[in-house]
Amino acid sequence: MSTKSESWGSRVGLILAMAGNAVGLGNFLRFPVQAVQNGGGAFIIPYLVCFLLMGIPLLLIEWSMGRFGGRSGNHSTPYILDTMAKGRLWKYIGVFGIFTNIAVAAYYCYIESWTMSYVFHSIFGTFDGKSQGEVASFFNDYVDVGISTTGIPYEAVIFYVICLALNTWILSRGLAGVEKVAKIGMPLLILFGAFLAVKGLTLGTAGATPEHPTASAWDGLNFLWTPQFDSLSNPKVWLAAAGQIFFTLSVGMGTIHCYAAYVRSNDDIALNGVSAGFMNEFVEVVLGSLVVIPIAAGYLGIAWVQENASFGMAFQTMPYLFQQWGSVLAVLAGVFWFGLLFFAGITSSLAMGTPWMGFMRDEFKWDNRKGALSFGLIVLVLGLPTVFFYNYGVFDEYDYWAGTVSLVVFALLETIVFAWIFGATRGWEEINMGADIKLPGILKYIIKWVTPLLLLFVFVGSVITPKGNEWAMQFASLGSGNGWELDNSSLIKQLANASIKDEIASVQNPATLPALQQEAEALRNSIETSTDPKAVARFQVQYEKKLGRIKQVSDPGYLEILNKKLFYIPLARMLLLSLFVALSFLVYRAYNIRVKEGRNTP
C-alpha cells in the first residue's frame, strides 16, 4: 500500500485494525438471526467448534501467508500465492483476493452510507412520532432513489458518494489513516454496543403495550439461548455455523493477507491472529446477541421476531423501537446504534481498499493517493448500479457471488496451497516463527486435514443445497432412487434464477391469490377463537404478513420488478466477471514487467 518500509505504528493498532476488518454489520445482524434459525443456544456449540477447527486455522494461514508475502515485497494475494506455490496459474487464483474486496466494497459502502444517513436522521429527529410501518416505509423510500425522504434529491446517492469519498480520503493517508480510524472506531463501537446490550439485557417486560401485551425481552433471550440439542444432528445447522464463522472473520477475502504483509518479518502473528479473532467473537457473541433480538422482542413480541428476523430490522425496525425510550434517549440510541454500525462498516471497507492499493504499489509503483483514488473510482462505477437498481436484485447478486461464493472458493484454494503445496510442515514453521504463544501441535494436522475438508463441505453444501435444507430427506430420496432435489438457494439454481422464475410463475398463477386470501381468513379466525395471548400474538403477526403478501401479489408493479430482475441480474454478473477479467489482465501485465525486470516469479 505504501513504501516497502511502511508498517504498522503499534501492535495494538494492528490488532484493532484486524479486528475492525473482521467486525462488520453481520456481527450485530447476521449472527443473532442465524442463531435463532438454527437451534438457539445449541447453535453456539457447532459455532464454537467451527471457530476452533476452521476460523482459527484460517486466520493463522492468512496471517502467515501475508507476512511471508510481505518479506518479499508482495502485499496482495496474486503474488503471495505465486511466491508460495510456484505455478503459472496460482497468481490468477490470487486475483480473488483483490476482486472480492472491490466487488464487496461496491455494495458494502452503500450499506455503510445508510448508517451514516441514519445517524443524521436520528440527530435531526426524522423518526419522531413515526409508526412502525412509517419507519419501514422510510427505508423503502430511501433505497428507491427516485423518492426523496427529506427533500434532498437523490439523498441515497449523495450519502453513498460522501461515504466513498471519506473512505478514499482515509485510504490515501496510508496505513496510518487506517490505524487511526481503528483506534478511534473500535473502542467507540464496543462502548456503543455495551450501552445497547445493557438496555437489551434489562428491558424485560417494560416494553409491553396494549398493542403487544405479551412482548418481553426475556422471551427474546430465551429464544436465542435455550439449547435445542436435537438440532446438532442436522447438517443444515453445522453448515450455517461454518458459514457464520467464515463470514464473521472476513477470511477468504485477501484483506488479512494484505494487513499482515505490513507486519515486520520477525513479528509475532500467532498471538496477534488469535487475539484479533477473539475480539471479533466478543463483539459478535457477547454484544451482538444482546441488542437486536431482545430489544425487538421486548417491544414487538417474540412472535414478531420469529416471523421477521432479518438484516433489514436494523433500519426498518430499530429506529421505531428507540422512539419508545423517550426523545433524548431515542436520539442517543439512534446515534449509538447507527454509529456502531458505521464504525463496524468503515473499519471493514477501509480494509477492502488495501489489497488493490498494495498490488498497484508493488507492481506499477502507484503511490497511496493514486491507489486510493483509483479504488474509489472503480468502486463508484461498480457500486452505482447497486444504488440505482437496488430493488432489481443487483445488490443481492453482488453479495451472493462476491460476498459469499468467492470467499469460500478462495479460502478453499488458499488452504490447499498453504497445507499441501507450500507444505504443512513449512507452513507450521512459518506460523510459529516469532510466535509469542505456543500453539498446540494438533493445529498443524487440523490445518492440513480438517480445515480443507470443512471448507469443501461448506462449498459442496452451497452448490447442492437440498430442497428446504432437508439433508436427511434428500439423502433418503437419493437412496431410494428418486434423485436429489435442489433448493432455490443452491448455487446451481441461483445461476438459473430459479427463485425469481418460480416467483413469477406463482404471481401469474390465478390460483395463488384466492389461496392466500383463504389462508389469511383462516388466520383471522384463529385470532378470534384462540384464548392463549401468545398464540393470538403469533397468529396476528402471521396474519399481517399474509396481508402484506396479498398486497404484493395483487400489485401489477411487483411482476414488472420481477421481470426487470431477470434483466439486471445477468447484467450484474457480467459486471463482476468483467472486473475479474480486468484484474487478471493487470496481473498478467505485472507478470511481464516482473519478467522484464528479472524479479522473482516462476
Next chain:
Amino acid sequence: MNTSAIITMVLTQVIVICFTVYFFFKVMNTPNKDEGDFPPGP
C-alpha cells in the same frame, strides 16, 4: 429467562470474554522484538 438459557448464555459469554481479555492483555504485555532477530525471508 429459563434456567438452561441463562446457563448457556452466561457460560458462553464468560468463556468468550475470558479468552478475549487474556489474549489482549498478553499482546499488551509482550515486549516488541528488535529487527534482525530473524532471517529476512526469500
